[in-house]
Amino acid sequence: MSARFLVLAILAAAPGSAAWASDAYQTVVVAPPVGAAGEAELSTAELRQIPGAQGDAGKALENLPGVARPGLGGSELVVWGAAPGETRVVVDGMEIPALYHLGGLRSIVHSGFLRILTLVPGGYGSEYGRGLGGLVQMVSRAPPVEPYQGEVGADVLDASFAAGVALGNAGGVLAAGRIGYLDRILGSTLSPDTRRLFSLPRYRDFQGKLVVPLRDDEKIELIFLTSSDASSVSNNAASPSALAEEDRDQSFSRLGIRYVRAFADGSGASLLPFVGWERTRRKEVAGLDSADESIVSTVLGLRADYVAPLSPKLTLAVGFDGLFTLSDVQRSGSATLPAREGDLVVFGQTISGGTSADSWSTSIGNLAPYVAPEISLGRWRLLPSLRLDGFWISPSRSTPENGVTPRAGSSRLSWSPAPRFALAHQTGSWLRENLELGLYNQAPSPGDLSAVFGSPTLGIAHALHLVAATGIDVGRQFTVQPTLFYRYMWDLVMRNPDASPPLAQALVQDGRGRAFGAQILVKLAPHPVFSGWLAYTFSRSERRHASEPSYRLFDQDQTHVLTFVENASLRGFVVGTRFRLATGMPRTPVVGSYLDTTTGQYQPIFGQQNSIRLPVFYALDLRIEKHFRRRSLDIVPYLEILNLTNHANAEEFAYDEQFISRSNITGLPILAVAGVSVRF
């Protein structure tokens, strides 16, 4: 599947190919790795009709199987039980740090800039790596074939645009961007308690692409991406010991030049050097303690891909995927802020840990050549592939700052082979099977390589993916895609559980994890009146320290996630509904409390870790739109009603100051959004 997708991407970008024009303004979302069993595709029109997604392709990913429902205000993508930082997001071959803006209201790349958006929850091919979880891959559109095309939009969240200009001979310019202003609209209307949970983000993003054709089937693309986010929350407490604040800033840019060549023999090649900048800052105050972390990074990357059909039965893909990240990190405050996965903490808890400070720099590089042949043998397709992950890790400081002792760093290079294997079989015209197996590696984050807050000796974490999928056509009406998955992870970074850990080992690599389950996608075949799908995922994700005898639930585990999306078109009306049901995420119960008489704040006594859950979430959303055609205008007034049953979904537990009584912080009540879309 991986090699096949690479071919698709190159052909889509090649000026002379049929795909160049016909797909120029279509966005598709491809669901899990069923490969030849057939993918679920959503057209742009379908995407914009999904209630709750507001026409955002990235937000539409949340309705696919394998994706956990994010909490209200959450911007993290949890796929098949993998931590958010373990799933990679790639735009036109360039890795970016996040899929969503802070607050999770919008994805970072405008849908009008995208042609293909792919979610592979696991088992992806050798051309990508550096992550233990899934892969989100976005491919930008080609410039329009008409002189110009575009769209502008505005709603309560943001104002946006996407536009393209043809420059002849399939060259052109494409640009898109967005500016959010929700914080200005709602900033003064929320209560302090609500603002502690729901930040109101400020965000903006811009994407640009210049395509310069050279010869037939040869071109150069200049691609620029940038995004900026800021959010601030505070409870404005009357006492410094009860204060809770969080300020976050994150921004990134990417600039790449891609050379693409499609040869007459059906082979293709691309070369993409790119450079980028990233900046994140997170300042958190909890009672008398605080934490302030700032990371500034420079990113250098290079991708080279070559695909050649050597014979009717053999296609070979080879390439190189390299990324080098140079980071300067400054951190001060509590070692336990912000909380990590596995920490015992409850919402609203004032933290009275210690405080410290460190500043360090890191160089983390991944050099990964890969080879991925695809062998076709009748009804069978075999894709054995190998990625050789070379990791360079170099923190500037091995021990904490100590008086006038000069700092000493370390450097190490390690090689981790990542073999992967995919098998596809076509039993009949209505039945397909896939099996995918692979090893995946991930380097530690720069923030974890501190001699004070983490460990400079952290190395590579690993995961084994196993995916079995089937695609079944049920008559002409349905496609059914059941999938089984298993992921085992080891050498995960966790806090050191020892009361007296060795110096510079606050974090250790003794974590184990596993995630397993099944999902099914039932999708209606394209029909002039009805469209939609039913997605259900059963998943269990667990973690443990190597010294612990048994697993505990992963902090963001969701056992059941059910999504039903339907659109019906009749007499100019389109009625869309979405129903979502998801198990609540695990929480650790508070079984008692005590007064810390030094600060005057009560502190919780915890029960068994992650042994209770937030209540089950469910919501029914409705969208009604009517199409009018007036001359060259397509006028579409619409009404969206979110949480139609006004169910009070619990998004978090809240405790009183003594941790005696517990109540639910609920999500959005019934919410009506009306508007009009004018296309011209």
Add this chain to the structure above:
Amino acid sequence: MRRLDLLAFLLLVDCAPKMGNSASLITQERIIGVRADPAEAAPGDLVKYASLVASFSGAVDAQDLSWSLCGLRKPVAENTPVSQACLTSDLPQLAQGAFASIQTPSSACENFGPFAPPSRTGTLRPSDPDATGGYYQPLRLDLGAEQAIFRERLSCGLAGASLAMSQEFRASYTANQNPTLVSLSALLGDAPASLDSLPASQPIRLVATWSPDSAESYPVFDSSSQTLVDHREALSLSWFATAGTFDDFVTGREEDDTAVSTENVWQPPATARVVFLWLVLHDSRGGADFASYTLTVVP
């Protein structure tokens, strides 16, 4: 494909529960304050402790109060001020009663301070100081099923600093002193009201005052810049009463706020009665003072 979206309206309602301030209401015996003298002690020093135990019928001379030292370090993975094991372990009782005199362990600065405990496997990670540069020896107080923690501030000196910096720190640092509560006054609107005659069902502004020298200045060693940074203590005041409700459980002043008073709004009970009220003042270096008052609510 060109389009213009206009969203007509959005309805958003607050979703957070109102939890109230139940911590302020005293309905049964509760340990609500501990004061150490001296407020900061070196290893081996004898420290006198005084407790404040409140009950529905007023302050209690808690003869059954048990005092224990906890020698268990807090793992880095725990987000609480002391190890959870300090609450659940069997600890030897060192004193009993409302007052206690306990010697600070000689190994306190190795166990809870900047000097890592000895190890045969290499250098161990020392404890992190709090935001004021302080290290603390935990004590556990048990009164029946009620538990509380007090952390005695330790005089340990600096670690990770040059010799010159350590000398400068010693020369400029003054051990913490307990703050001093001075008075409590009541205002009905802006008019003074007597604590012996407060009208029922009318919100009362209560103003607590402390002495000007309660908020002390002190240097903190910044390990990242290897410099001393001057700070001033923040003060927090916990409010407790046997009836009525406070707007806030804790009020106070930030370190850059030089005011010597803090205010809370108290809604008295609807019927006439005597109400016991306690104030517990904390400075950010672990010092404390407390005071008890009797309020009379009249029809």
